[in-house]
Amino acid sequence: MYSLLFYYFAVATIVTAVLSISRHNPVHSVVFLVPCFFHVAGLFVLLDAEFLAAIQILVYTGAIMVLYLFVVALLDLSETRELRIIHRQRFFAMIAGIALMFELVILTVQGSFSRPVVKLVGRIFGGNTEAVGTSLYTTFLFPFELASLVLLVAIFGVVVLARREKTE
Numbered sequence: 001m002y003s004l005l006f007y008y009f010a011v012a013t014i015v016t017a018v019l020s021i022s023r024h025n026p027v028h029s030v031v032f033l034v035p036c037f038f039h040v041a042g043l044f045v046l047l048d049a050e051f052l053a054a055i056q057i058l059v060y061t062g063a064i065m066v067l068y069l070f071v072v073a074l075l076d077l078s079e080t081r082e083l084r085i086i087h088r089q090r091f092f093a094m095i096a097g098i099a100l101m102f103e104l105v106i107l108t109v110q111g112s113f114s115r116p117v118v119k120l121v122g123r124i125f126g127g128n129t130e131a132v133g134t135s136l137y138t139t140f141l142f143p144f145e146l147a148s149l150v151l152l153v154a155i156f157g158v159v160v161l162a163r164r165e166k167t168e
Contacts, residue, residue, distance in 0.1 A: 006046055013039040026072045030065065037061045051129045074162045 016036035023029040037060045044053035136144050
């Protein structure tokens, strides 16, 4: 039963995330993030991390979504339609997608998806906030700092995009 729920939440998270990045209307993209965040919270509940699930819903679904809507409202999106035509990220995205599919095929062949995921992750994290904090600041310190750096760069990117040139 846990594995079935895990796969439901995982597939629903991936589908809503893909819908979020594939919509042309930015408001629709932001709206598709809401079910994505709720399904991630469902994954946290399955992993016995109820605190993280509550934080996921309160912080991401509540605060971050409001922030995203403010950013969408601040940006002048009529200029971004022209940029969409000339972007050069399609090639790199295709390579990353092929690499991801190759990794999924390898994991499927190895039978990694048939293991009980919930018990494995519950053993690593323990499910309480103290264990998550200890893991975050000891074992996973580098990915945590890397994620904070990526968020800082994203903040600078939003400021640069929202800044308007003064015309004289």
